[in-house]
Amino acid sequence: MGVNRVQNATRIFADGAASVSISTASSVVAGNLVVITVARFTNAGPNPFVVGDISKTAGTSAVADGFLLDKGQQILQTGSSYFDAGIFSAKVTTGGTLTVQVGGGGSGDYWDIGITEYSDVDTTASRVEASNSNTGTATPVTSGNATSAGAALFIGCFSIAIGDSGTITPQAAFLELWESQDGTTHNAGAAEEQIVTGGITDQAEWSYTGSPGDLWVAVVAVYKVAAATGRNPVRMGFDLR
Numbered sequence: 469m470g471v472n473r474v475q476n477a478t479r480i481f482a483d484g485a486a487s488v489s490i491s492t493a494s495s496v497v498a499g500n501l502v503v504i505t506v507a508r509f510t511n512a513g514p515n516p517f518v519v520g521d522i523s524k525t526a527g528t529s530a531v532a533d534g535f536l537l538d539k540g541q542q543i544l545q546t547g548s549s550y551f552d553a554g555i556f557s558a559k560v561t562t563g564g565t566l567t568v569q570v571g572g573g574g575s576g577d578y579w580d581i582g583i584t585e586y587s588d589v590d591t592t593a594s595r596v597e598a599s600n601s602n603t604g605t606a607t608p609v610t611s612g613n614a615t616s617a618g619a620a621l622f623i624g625c626f627s628i629a630i631g632d633s634g635t636i637t638p639q640a641a642f643l644e645l646w647e648s649q650d651g652t653t654h655n656a657g658a659a660e661e662q663i664v665t666g667g668i669t670d671q672a673e674w675s676y677t678g679s680p681g682d683l684w685v686a687v688v689a690v691y692k693v694a695a696a697t698g699r700n701p702v703r704m705g706f707d708l709r
Contacts, residue, residue: 471621471663471693474500474585479646481580481654487571488579489525496529498563501589501691504535504556504570505582505645507627507657512574513550516542521572522556528564536593538623538689541601545683551627553601553657553687559591578655580627582646589621590692598690600671605681608639611672611688619665619693624672626686627657634678641670651678 475493482488488506496502504522517540524531540554556570570581589595597620600612609626616622624642628634630651638644638660647658658674672688 491567505625505659517554526567530562531558532561539599611686621691622662628684630678639673
């Protein structure tokens with residue numbers, strides 16, 4: 469059994485705002501996992517993401533077990549200006565519509581956010597098998613390596629201080645979930661996924677074109693596949709003695 473992507477919502481951005489919200493494109497299903505990827509620029513730092521920054525704000529679904537911050541990293545640009553990348557997740561305990569909000573910054577922050585639903589992935593509190601983060605100024609953007617013992621879901625996200633419009637391209641093994649290439653008026657960054665069927669060591673990675681020396685921060689989280697469930701076989705037959 470392997471992980472399956474159920475749906476992926478179009479990325480939402482917010483400029484000069486204290487928070488950002490996003491809704492799934494269709495109703496989520498009980499027992500599935502929703503993963504929220506966030507890139508942010510803030511002038512109110514240092515204020516790295518914490519689990520209390522995310523909440524369900526609307527919808528008929530429930531995430532009664534709450535959210536986890538699976539990986540977050542913040543990097544100083546200058547003064548009180550910081551860039552963040554974060555990955556949150558939650559188990560859907562009741563199916564239905566879902567809107568989430570991420571805040572915790574200043575009133576003038578710049579945001580990108582995506583939300584993706586997966587089935588057949590571990591939803592327990594220990595669902596993250598590995599994670600990593602990295603910062604730099606050279607291309608490619610890399611999160612640092614993380615390792616899965618078996619079938620798994622890799623999620624990567626990054627935020628970059630592009631002062632112009634660049635081109636962002638995920639590495640070949642990953643599929644793009646969303647991207648924001650316009651750093652002139654918005655925050656720039658991207659998110660990607662890789663679903664693997666066996667143990668692997670890999671990192672989230674992107675190439676980009678833009679101003680040389682652009683500062684970036686990247687994170688990756690690895691989610692285990694859901695534990696197999698089943699019943700012991702029952703023998704049925706007739707006694708013909």
